[in-house]
Amino acid sequence: MDNDDRQLxxxxxxxxxxxxxxxxxxxKYFAIGGSAGQFEVEAFLYGAHQLPTLERxxxxxxxxxxxxxxxxxxRIPFSAEPAASADDRSVDHGRAPDRDGTSNPDRSAGQQESEG
Incomplete structure:
Protein backbone atom coordinates (compact mmCIF):
# COMPACT_ATOMS: atom_id res chain seq x y z
CA MET A 1 0.00 0.00 0.00
CA ASP A 2 1.55 3.32 -1.03
CA ASN A 3 1.15 6.75 0.59
CA ASP A 4 -1.72 7.72 -1.72
CA ASP A 5 -3.67 4.62 -0.67
CA ARG A 6 -2.97 5.28 3.01
CA GLN A 7 -4.14 8.85 2.68
CA LEU A 8 -7.37 7.81 0.93
CA LYS A 28 -15.02 23.83 2.06
CA TYR A 29 -12.28 22.29 -0.11
CA PHE A 30 -13.18 24.65 -2.97
CA ALA A 31 -13.17 27.62 -0.56
CA ILE A 32 -9.52 26.98 0.39
CA GLY A 33 -8.39 26.78 -3.23
CA GLY A 34 -9.28 23.30 -4.44
CA SER A 35 -9.85 23.13 -8.17
CA ALA A 36 -11.41 19.70 -8.71
CA GLY A 37 -15.13 19.57 -9.31
CA GLN A 38 -17.58 18.14 -6.81
CA PHE A 39 -18.08 15.00 -8.93
CA GLU A 40 -14.29 14.41 -9.04
CA VAL A 41 -13.94 14.80 -5.28
CA GLU A 42 -16.86 12.46 -4.61
CA ALA A 43 -15.41 9.90 -7.05
CA PHE A 44 -12.08 10.24 -5.21
CA LEU A 45 -13.80 9.55 -1.88
CA TYR A 46 -15.20 6.32 -3.32
CA GLY A 47 -11.85 5.31 -4.82
CA ALA A 48 -13.11 5.65 -8.39
CA HIS A 49 -10.93 8.62 -9.35
CA GLN A 50 -7.41 9.78 -8.49
CA LEU A 51 -6.73 13.40 -7.66
CA PRO A 52 -3.36 15.10 -8.14
CA THR A 53 -1.20 15.33 -5.02
CA LEU A 54 -2.04 18.99 -4.33
CA GLU A 55 -5.77 18.37 -4.62
CA ARG A 56 -5.59 15.31 -2.31
CA ARG A 75 -5.81 14.26 11.42
CA ILE A 76 -5.41 13.14 7.82
CA PRO A 77 -1.77 12.80 6.74
CA PHE A 78 -0.48 14.83 3.81
CA SER A 79 1.13 13.22 0.80
CA ALA A 80 4.81 12.42 1.02
CA GLU A 81 6.66 14.30 -1.69
CA PRO A 82 9.95 13.04 -3.07
CA ALA A 83 12.99 15.03 -1.97
CA ALA A 84 14.03 17.82 -4.31
CA SER A 85 16.93 17.02 -6.57
CA ALA A 86 20.14 19.01 -6.46
CA ASP A 87 19.10 20.74 -9.67
CA ASP A 88 15.78 21.85 -8.13
CA ARG A 89 17.52 23.26 -5.06
CA SER A 90 19.92 25.31 -7.15
CA VAL A 91 17.16 27.19 -9.00
CA ASP A 92 16.94 30.74 -7.71
CA HIS A 93 13.24 31.62 -7.59
CA GLY A 94 12.24 35.24 -7.19
CA ARG A 95 15.65 36.84 -7.18
CA ALA A 96 16.55 39.23 -9.91
CA PRO A 97 19.97 38.71 -11.49
CA ASP A 98 22.60 41.39 -11.06
CA ARG A 99 24.03 43.06 -14.13
CA ASP A 100 26.76 40.40 -14.19
CA GLY A 101 24.11 37.62 -14.35
CA THR A 102 24.41 36.41 -10.76
CA SER A 103 21.66 36.63 -8.15
CA ASN A 104 21.89 38.94 -5.20
CA PRO A 105 19.41 38.07 -2.42
CA ASP A 106 19.55 41.62 -1.06
CA ARG A 107 18.30 43.30 -4.22
CA SER A 108 14.91 42.99 -5.89
CA ALA A 109 14.14 43.54 -9.55
CA GLY A 110 12.52 46.87 -8.73
CA GLN A 111 15.65 48.15 -7.06
CA GLN A 112 17.80 47.16 -10.02
CA GLU A 113 15.55 48.87 -12.54
CA SER A 114 15.53 52.11 -10.57
CA GLU A 115 19.33 52.06 -10.43
CA GLY A 116 19.79 51.68 -14.19
Missing amino acids: EAIRLLLPSAQLTAGELWL DLVAQTLNEQFMALDLED
Missing part, protein backbone atom coordinates in the same frame (compact mmCIF):
# COMPACT_ATOMS: atom_id res chain seq x y z
CA GLU A 9 -7.95 5.10 3.53
CA ALA A 10 -7.57 7.67 6.33
CA ILE A 11 -9.91 10.09 4.56
CA ARG A 12 -12.57 7.43 4.10
CA LEU A 13 -12.20 6.19 7.67
CA LEU A 14 -12.35 9.63 9.29
CA LEU A 15 -14.84 11.39 7.01
CA PRO A 16 -17.84 10.49 9.21
CA SER A 17 -16.09 12.13 12.19
CA ALA A 18 -15.99 15.39 10.26
CA GLN A 19 -19.80 15.53 10.25
CA LEU A 20 -19.80 16.74 6.65
CA THR A 21 -21.60 15.44 3.60
CA ALA A 22 -19.50 14.96 0.48
CA GLY A 23 -21.03 18.15 -0.91
CA GLU A 24 -20.18 20.14 2.22
CA LEU A 25 -16.64 18.77 2.15
CA TRP A 26 -16.28 19.82 -1.48
CA LEU A 27 -17.56 23.33 -0.74
CA ASP A 57 -3.67 17.39 0.21
CA LEU A 58 -6.30 20.13 0.01
CA VAL A 59 -8.99 17.55 0.79
CA ALA A 60 -6.86 16.42 3.74
CA GLN A 61 -6.39 20.04 4.85
CA THR A 62 -10.13 20.68 4.62
CA LEU A 63 -10.85 17.69 6.84
CA ASN A 64 -8.09 18.60 9.28
CA GLU A 65 -9.52 22.11 9.65
CA GLN A 66 -12.96 20.61 10.27
CA PHE A 67 -11.52 18.30 12.92
CA MET A 68 -9.92 21.30 14.63
CA ALA A 69 -13.22 23.20 14.51
CA LEU A 70 -14.92 20.22 16.16
CA ASP A 71 -12.10 19.99 18.72
CA LEU A 72 -11.18 16.49 17.54
CA GLU A 73 -7.64 15.15 17.53
CA ASP A 74 -8.08 13.18 14.28
